Amino acid sequence: MDKFGHIDTWVFDLDNTLYDSTTGVFNRIGDRMTLYVAEHLKLPLPEASALRKHYWEKYGTTLYGLMHEHKVDPDKFLAHAHDIDISDIPRCDIIREHLAHLPGRKIIFTNSSRDFATRMIKHLGIDHHFEGMFTIEDAGYLPKPRPDPYHAIASKFRFDPKKAAMFDDMEVNLKTAAEVGMTTVWIHGDNNNPDDHALPHLHHKTEKLADWLKATTKPPQHPVKGK
Numbered sequence: 001m002d003k004f005g006h007i008d009t010w011v012f013d014l015d016n017t018l019y020d021s022t023t024g025v026f027n028r029i030g031d032r033m034t035l036y037v038a039e040h041l042k043l044p045l046p047e048a049s050a051l052r053k054h055y056w057e058k059y060g061t062t063l064y065g066l067m068h069e070h071k072v073d074p075d076k077f078l079a080h081a082h083d084i085d086i087s088d089i090p091r092c093d094i095i096r097e098h099l100a101h102l103p104g105r106k107i108i109f110t111n112s113s114r115d116f117a118t119r120m121i122k123h124l125g126i127d128h129h130f131e132g133m134f135t136i137e138d139a140g141y142l143p144k145p146r147p148d149p150y151h152a153i154a155s156k157f158r159f160d161p162k163k164a165a166m167f168d169d170m171e172v173n174l175k176t177a178a179e180v181g182m183t184t185v186w187i188h189g190d191n192n193n194p195d196d197h198a199l200p201h202l203h204h205k206t207e208k209l210a211d212w213l214k215a216t217t218k219p220p221q222h223p224v225k226g227k
């Protein structure tokens, strides 16, 4: 915990950070987005899928590309994209328990919608840990890694980025975090070789958030009885 002794605010990405990338939730949302693009722009599914990926790479989110290039209504798109069943997503007991041992304020910072983020953290049983969330609506639909929402979240929740740590599975999101002064923890998951990513803005790395929490936080000490 020494390396994080100066931290008083913990900022968490949602998707593939607070729940595991292996759950496939992101793919379900992606499929719903592709369907929306296909219906809205009257494209065959493969073309809609390719266009969605293109916008994701070019603009940071499919939504921003659709808004910018096709004047799509963001709230309608978000409601359609996140209309997925999450009832089978497993809860992580380690995250549920160990978040409580992390001293300081906890805030969610996500490119997902408020409705989806609220539904997901309730399902995961971790909603009570968070003081609040900053969602894509709060960001005026300008996604991470653009700098605007990083300044906006710090201003809204009145924290000093130099005393904040941010967890995210996308290293590019942590580049902006580091640029505004935050300490970063990269959730690299199964599919990355973290040693191939010796980037200066990735201050700390862990495969899963649960691993980091387990290694870094300690439960409150209780007196040992009977010895």
Ligand SMILES: [Mg+2]
Binding pocket: 013, 014, 015, 016, 017, 168, 169, 170
């Ligand atoms: Mg993520």
